[in-house]
Amino acid sequence: xxxxxxxxxxxxxxxxxxxxxxxxxxxxxxxxxxxxxxxxxxxxxxxxxxxxxxxxxxxxxxxxxxxxxxxxxxxxxxxxxxxxxxxxxxxxxxxxxxxxxxxxxxxxxxxxxxxxxxxxxxxxxxxxxxxxxxxxxxxxxxxxxxxxxxxxxxxxxxxxxxxxxxxxxxxxxxxxxxxxxxxxxxxxxxxxxxxxxxxxxxxxxxxxxxxxxxxxxxxxxxxxxxxxxxxxxxxxxxxxxxxxxxxxxxxxxxxxxxxxxxxxxxxxxxxxxxxxxxxxxxxxxxxxxxxxxxxxxxxxxxxxxxxxxxxxxxxxxxxxxxxxxxxxxxxxxxxxxxxxxxxxxxxxxxxxxxxxxxxxxxxxxxxxxxxxxxxxxxxxxxxxxxxxxxxxxxxxxxxxxxxxxxxxxxxxxxxxxxxxxxxxxxxxxxxxxxxxxxxxxxxxxxxxxxxxxxxxxxxxxxxxxxxxxxxxxxxxxxxxxxxxxxxxxxxxxxxxxxxxxxxxxxxxxxxxxxxxxxxxxxxxxxxxxxxxxxxxxxxxxxxx
Numbered sequence: 001x002x003x004x005x006x007x008x009x010x011x012x013x014x015x016x017x018x019x020x021x022x023x024x025x026x027x028x029x030x031x032x033x034x035x036x037x038x039x040x041x042x043x044x045x046x047x048x049x050x051x052x053x054x055x056x057x058x059x060x061x062x063x064x065x066x067x068x069x070x071x072x073x074x075x076x077x078x079x080x081x082x083x084x085x086x087x088x089x090x091x092x093x094x095x096x097x098x099x100x101x102x103x104x105x106x107x108x109x110x111x112x113x114x115x116x117x118x119x120x121x122x123x124x125x126x127x128x129x130x131x132x133x134x135x136x137x138x139x140x141x142x143x144x145x146x147x148x149x150x151x152x153x154x155x156x157x158x159x160x161x162x163x164x165x166x167x168x169x170x171x172x173x174x175x176x177x178x179x180x181x182x183x184x185x186x187x188x189x190x191x192x193x194x195x196x197x198x199x200x201x202x203x204x205x206x207x208x209x210x211x212x213x214x215x216x217x218x219x220x221x222x223x224x225x226x227x228x229x230x231x232x233x234x235x236x237x238x239x240x241x242x243x244x245x246x247x248x249x250x251x252x253x254x255x256x257x258x259x260x261x262x263x264x265x266x267x268x269x270x271x272x273x274x275x276x277x278x279x280x281x282x283x284x285x286x287x288x289x290x291x292x293x294x295x296x297x298x299x300x301x302x303x304x305x306x307x308x309x310x311x312x313x314x315x316x317x318x319x320x321x322x323x324x325x326x327x328x329x330x331x332x333x334x335x336x337x338x339x340x341x342x343x344x345x346x347x348x349x350x351x352x353x354x355x356x357x358x359x360x361x362x363x364x365x366x367x368x369x370x371x372x373x374x375x376x377x378x379x380x381x382x383x384x385x386x387x388x389x390x391x392x393x394x395x396x397x398x399x400x401x402x403x404x405x406x407x408x409x410x411x412x413x414x415x416x417x418x419x420x421x422x423x424x425x426x427x428x429x430x431x432x433x434x435x436x437x438x439x440x441x442x443x444x445x446x447x448x449x450x451x452x453x454x455x456x457x458x459x460x461x462x463x464x465x466x467x468x469x470x471x472x473x474x475x476x477x478x479x480x481x482x483x484x485x486x487x488x489x490x491x492x493x494x495x496x497x498x499x500x501x502x503x504x505x506x507x508x509x510x511x512x513x514x515x516x517x518x519x520x521x522x523x524x525x526x527x528x529x530x531x532x533x534x535x536x537x538x539x540x541x542x543x544x
Contacts, residue, residue, distance in 0.1 A: 003531050004541040006404050008384075011506070014272050014363065015356035019381060019537035024270055028263070028363035030375040034536065038378060039121060039350065045375055046086060046348045055241055056346055057081045060128075060229050063237065066207070068220040072227035079124035080229070086123060088114040089343065090353030090382065091130030091233075094167050094215035095141045096157050097181065097201075101385070101508040102355060107219060109353045109382040111226045112533050117350055125350060126229060129219065130343065133168030133212040133234030134286070134333040136295045141167060141211065144512045145502070146187065150494055152503050152510065155184055164294045166333070168212045168234025177214070178205050185518060193521040197514065200522060222525045233339070236330035245345045246325035246332050249285060250318060252371065253300060253307075257282045259367035260337055267363060275361040276336055283307050284337040287314060288330070295333065340365055341372070349377040356381075383533055385540045386507050387516060392499045393543065395492040407539065410501035415493040422486055423479070431475040438467060520544060 010016040017025045021032055031038040057080040064073065079085050090110050092103045110127045118125035135141075143156040159176050181201045185194060204221060208214040212232050220230065231238055239246075249256065257280060264274050283298040287309065296309040298316075307316045316324070324331055334342050340362060343349070354362060362379050369376050386407060396403060401414055442464045449456050483490060502510040516524055524544075533540060 001527055001531055002543040003533070004388075004403070004543070005534065005536070005538040006407065006541060007537075008404060008408055008539040010381075011356045012360060014360045015381070018359050018363075018379075025272075025363065028267060028366055029379060030366065030369075031378040033351070033378050033380045036120065039117070042350055042375075042378060043086070043121060043123065046350070047084070049348070049374065051348045052241060052346060053083070053085060053348065054081050056231075059238055059241055060231060063232065063235060064220070064230060066213070067216050067230070068224045070224040070227075072225055073220075073229065076126045076227040076229050080126045082124050084123050085126060086117075086121075086348045086350035087126045087128045088117060088351045088353065088380075089128040089130060089347055089349050091132050091343075093132045093135050093137075093141050094212045095144070096211070096214075097144060097184075097512055097514050098215060098218055099141060099144065099512070101387075101511055101513060102382070104513045105385050105508055106353055106355070106382050107223055107228065108385070108528060108533075109380075109535075111223065111228055111529070112383070113351055113353065113380060113535055116535070121350070127227060128347060129228060129230045131212055131216060131230060131232045131234075132339075133232040134166050134295075135234075136164050136166050138165070138167065138170065144184075145510050146184065146512070146515065147498055147502075148187065150491075150498055152498075155180075166234045166288075166295060168210060168232055170211045172205070172208050172210055172214055174205050174208070178202060181205065185514065188515055188518040191518055194518055196522065197518050200517075201514075222522075226529065233333070239329040239332065241346060242342055243325055243329040245342055246285070246329055247322055248345075248372070249334075249338050249341070250307075250321050250325060253283050253285075255371050256284055256337065256341075256368050257300075259371045260364060263364050263367040272360075274364065275357065276364050278337070282337070284335050286333045286335060287316075287324075288333065289314065290331075297335065336361060337365065337368065340376075341368060344369070344374065344377065351380045352377045353382045354379050380535055381537055383535070383540055384506075384508065385528075385542060386500060388541050388543050389499060390543065392496055395496050399489070399492055399496070401496065403541065406496060406500055407506070407541075410497050410504055411493045412497075412504075415490070418486075418489070418493070419483070422482055424482055427475075427478055431471060434471055435468060438464070438471070516544075 010019055014025065021034065026032070031042055057077050060080070061077050080087070088110050090106050092106055093099065095103055098104060107129055110129055114125045114127035138161045143154055145152050145154055147153070157177070158180060159173055161170055182198060185198055185201065188194070200221070204214060204217040207217050212234065216230055216232070220228070257278065260276065260278050261280070264276070264278065267274060281299040283300045285298050286295045287298055288295050296311065296314060298307045299310055301308050307318070307321050308314060352362070359379055359381065362376060366376060396406060399414070401411060442460070446457065446460060449460050500507050528542065531542065
């Protein structure tokens, strides 16, 4: 595939500054993502710290036994056990059928950067994908969008989850899921690849018992030959590895919150918005209440020196919470502040792959890391990729549009200019004059009506409004007739928007990888992985 590199602004101002590595944002990070000397500094820092590499590798080996594997996966597990190994890591929620395209882009980013770093640094570099299975917002992961009649249609997984469960704990009804997925794929439209894609989906569903399983089976089937490793933050065995780190978080909870608030204050001084909602009461941990089957955010009650559930139903002393961390860590899970900290305690990270929003919130954590006398890893912006179908590229050329403008803003402005250019000025003027003349005549009639019978004035106004509406209706019909003459071109604008900027959003935030697998086959992933990607902050347009 041909890859075009375009310089486009990020989706938020802070991330745009980060891509440019401006002096304004550099104080909020320990490393620059585009400086090889900083990689060497990071390696030196990691060599002076200890990590549970073997324990993490053994857990991953056990966890991944039920998912598709390969020699490359086994090799990655062995590499992780070595003393000088490092990882490129990133994570995402377990979206249905992998969710929006940016989840796939993140996996690709992790794998490709790990390959590059291993060549550049001469040490074992392992790609690791962290599935955010402890997340409990099912509404964020239970749907996807698909094109129907040249518009966006939201397809929601039909089974409801009434309790506030972690996604890792949500069972998959195989019969319901298979029926829903089959219907969805069939609605993409039949191609030479549809049957094999249906078989692929059926196979992954048959092997899955939870939503995280379903996500992991798809990801590993697509990327197993790259040596990708996966972890699930909602996995109870994985949290056994985290017990001593939970203890540290509990003992230092006030320092974590103070450091976060102090860092946020520094960011505000530079005029940037804050991403993480925080207050002095934050404990930055969740507690899983088995009786209520609920994941409850904890806060610290200073007055009573205890940790309480946000709804007031739970209360723990510091000692009790430490005991839970040591004896039953599966009851605890991290929030947005402590998850990055936990990740960096467990894995020797040479690079963290981040989306625009993640770049913003990691900036708020620098002082939190410094409190524990460690540094944040280099934060590498994930690859922003747009798939450009050749037929859509042809439309862009025929419409004389600039690709960068389309990717940033869509075609609305250019479409409006075109509509303005095809208007029949004579017809427009005739209708304008007709309306003006009607209104003048009715002003005179209004005067006479007021003399003869004021009670008829409301009826007169209604009559005038009706006639103006009828004139407007005829005018719009003629305008539509003009548009119809240019329907072929107008449909091209709509087709370009639907493919590249659906509903005004980037392609990667709306469409799902299964649409492309149906169009181009399961080998589509191999074709993408064959591309040469530079982690330079530029937007990657892949012509397909």
